[in-house]
Amino acid sequence: MAQATTPQRAPVPASVDVVIVGAGFGGMYMLHRLRGLGLSAIVFDVAAGVGGTWYWNRYPGARCDVESMQYSYSFADAIQQEWQWSELFAGQPEILRYANYVADRLDLRRDMRFETRVTAAEFDETASRWTVRTDRGDVVSARFCIMATGCLSAARMPDFPGMDSFTGKIYHTGHWPHEGVDFTGLRVGVIGTGSSAIQSIPVIAAQAKHVTVFQRTPNFSIPSRNGPMPEAYAQSWKQDYAAKRAEARMSRNGIVAYPLDRSAIETPEAERLAIYEQRWVSGGTTFMAAFNDLAVNKASNDTAAEFVRGKIRAMVKDPATADLLAPTNHPIGTKRICVDTDYYTTYNRENVSLVDVRQQPIEALTPAGLRVGEREYAFDAIVFATGFDAMTGALTRMGIAGRDGETLAAKWEAGPRTYLGLMTAGFPNMFMITGPGSPSVLSNMMVSIEQHVDWIADCLASMRKRGLDLIEADLDAEDAWVQHVNDVAHTTLYPAAASWYMGANIPGKPRVFMPYIGGVGAYRQKCDAVAANGYEGFILG
Ligand code: N01
Numbered sequence: 001m002a003q004a005t006t007p008q009r010a011p012v013p014a015s016v017d018v019v020i021v022g023a024g025f026g027g028m029y030m031l032h033r034l035r036g037l038g039l040s041a042i043v044f045d046v047a048a049g050v051g052g053t054w055y056w057n058r059y060p061g062a063r064c065d066v067e068s069m070q071y072s073y074s075f076a077d078a079i080q081q082e083w084q085w086s087e088l089f090a091g092q093p094e095i096l097r098y099a100n101y102v103a104d105r106l107d108l109r110r111d112m113r114f115e116t117r118v119t120a121a122e123f124d125e126t127a128s129r130w131t132v133r134t135d136r137g138d139v140v141s142a143r144f145c146i147m148a149t150g151c152l153s154a155a156r157m158p159d160f161p162g163m164d165s166f167t168g169k170i171y172h173t174g175h176w177p178h179e180g181v182d183f184t185g186l187r188v189g190v191i192g193t194g195s196s197a198i199q200s201i202p203v204i205a206a207q208a209k210h211v212t213v214f215q216r217t218p219n220f221s222i223p224s225r226n227g228p229m230p231e232a233y234a235q236s237w238k239q240d241y242a243a244k245r246a247e248a249r250m251s252r253n254g255i256v257a258y259p260l261d262r263s264a265i266e267t268p269e270a271e272r273l274a275i276y277e278q279r280w281v282s283g284g285t286t287f288m289a290a291f292n293d294l295a296v297n298k299a300s301n302d303t304a305a306e307f308v309r310g311k312i313r314a315m316v317k318d319p320a321t322a323d324l325l326a327p328t329n330h331p332i333g334t335k336r337i338c339v340d341t342d343y344y345t346t347y348n349r350e351n352v353s354l355v356d357v358r359q360q361p362i363e364a365l366t367p368a369g370l371r372v373g374e375r376e377y378a379f380d381a382i383v384f385a386t387g388f389d390a391m392t393g394a395l396t397r398m399g400i401a402g403r404d405g406e407t408l409a410a411k412w413e414a415g416p417r418t419y420l421g422l423m424t425a426g427f428p429n430m431f432m433i434t435g436p437g438s439p440s441v442l443s444n445m446m447v448s449i450e451q452h453v454d455w456i457a458d459c460l461a462s463m464r465k466r467g468l469d470l471i472e473a474d475l476d477a478e479d480a481w482v483q484h485v486n487d488v489a490h491t492t493l494y495p496a497a498a499s500w501y502m503g504a505n506i507p508g509k510p511r512v513f514m515p516y517i518g519g520v521g522a523y524r525q526k527c528d529a530v531a532a533n534g535y536e537g538f539i540l541g
Contacts, residue, residue, distance in 0.1 A: 012138045016040045019132045019142040021118050024052015026148035026433035026449045033457035043112040051099040058176035060203035062092035065339035066444045069237040074245040089226040120399035148433045151441045154393030162365040169381040183207040186380040197385035198338040202346040210351045218327040221338035225283030250521035254447030257286040264291035264300035276307040288333045295492045305332040315344040330497035390500040391436045391514045402427035415512030419473035419481050428472035431456045436514040443520045470541040477537030489513035
């Protein structure tokens with residue numbers, strides 16, 4: 001958004017131990033840990049405040065699909081005891097309030113500079129330091145650079161012909177206006193049917209004159225069953241937080257989900273359906289933990305997919321619309337499963353219609369709206385719920401250059417390459433929080449963020465103790481890890497879907513399964529073992 005005047009900021013130091021890019025939950029906790037080690041640090045963020053994802057994604061209905069009691073920091077018991085969540089699944093405004101509360105509580109902002117975009121980070125081999133530049137003319141020298149840039153922060157806008165010709169308003173869910181949008185009486189087009197669309201469509205439909213949804217790929221969505229937080233439920237978590245957090249850290253997805261340790265296909269049908277029904281009634285993404293083989297066995301997966309398709313057909317009155325909404329082109333869960341409030345039943349409203357753009361894509365925006373084939377649709381506003389250049393976009397767009405001036409964008413041209421998702425060879429002293437090759441987006445991000453931040457902080461402390469000041473991923477270790485990430489992904493059904501996990505949503509992006517699917521607990525053990533073995537696979541100097 002254009003700034004009339006450049007906002008005031010506190011001075012930026014010329015030299016620090018660590019530059020952190022990003023003031024979301026990753027950058028916030030990283031700063032806190034670095035302070036605890038007595039290291040100097042500065043955090044840059046293009047936003048005007050803390051919160052990252054929750055700062056930007058202010059679209060109507062934006063809500064976390066990990067339960068509130070689990071989607072929060074665990075590192076400070078006082079904070080987790082005193083913060084009160086009002087709903088089972090917190091909405092964006094409440095999560096942003098929480099981020100601000102933590103920032104206040106830990107006095108984080110004095111080392112943060114907002115409305116400042118990092119435009120370059122270059123490694124100076126002679127000095128073994130990073131030079132970080134910003135769009136406000138800052139030049140900072142740092143021993144370490146930590147990228148807390150988020151996995152879903154680089155919004156993706158398709159470049160339809162005629163984009164500039166549309167005379168109505170254009171919005172992207174990932175960059176929603178802070179003052180909100182009133183759709184009352186308007187004709188609204190929504191492009192996309194991923195998590196953001198599925199959450200926002202019911203809310204927009206309740207306001208707008210008419211909503212037309214353009215769907216390329218239908219998605220599986222599970223009802224959230226959100227509601228006010230029962231006091232007794234919150235207390236049961238708070239009383240047992242230490243044990244529950246420990247369980248989440250060693251779990252598959254960083255969520256206490258009580259997975260059933262049995263195969264779907266080997267369970268008699270009546271019993272299997274009863275289990276699905278029970279998960280459906282309790283709601284949320286833990287539906288996928290109903291059996292232990294839904295991600296790896298197609299026949300088992302089919303039973304879950306068919307169960308959800310049956311639910312969609314039962315909820316949506318018009319059979320043709322129900323058919324369009326029932327996904328058949330990917331196994332359930334292999335595109336990020338969605339969680340909703342009244343999504344499918346919204347299509348029973350008179351003022352909502354669905355347009356299939358799989359065979360016949362959106363061709364162009366026009367002054368009045370958009371065109372699909374011969375047909376033009378007229379709108380007052382178009383909402384792009386078209387997602388993100390996930391996992392790599394924020395990093396490759398930043399102007400990062402390592403040894404010999406090699407850019408990260410060039411190194412990752414054929415797909416991201418990291419060791420443990422923490423570092424990439426040729427870029428010494430540059431860490432990533434929840435980078436590609438780590439469980440990140442396949443997990444409760446809070447759990448994965450804390451694990452990475454703790455690992456990095458402990459690594460820096462260990463280096464200091466040993467008098468070391470350089471760490472870099474070893475290329476062989478990186479190659480082996482990339483291979484392992486790939487091998488594990490291909491034991492699952494995930495690569496069968498054209499998902500953003502695979503880079504498939506960005507034209508020309510290499511098709512590589514980017515996150516690590518081996519499980520949060522197993523991954524943590526691997527990272528801990530690497531550290532215990534003297535940072536095996538890293539070159540230290
Ligand atoms: O983005 P998406 P999102 N013409 O990439 C469609 C997290 N999240 O912002 O599938 C027509 O999932 C595209 O179609 P297709 C969560 O991890 C979490 O919704 O590529 N359609 C797709 O339907 C999530 O997965 C929460 O065929 C076009 C949609 O746009 C991730 O963020 C809430 C198109 C994009 O869906 C991203 O979700 C929200 C075109 N040219 C988000 N281009 C919660 O915690 C794209 N599409 C609840």
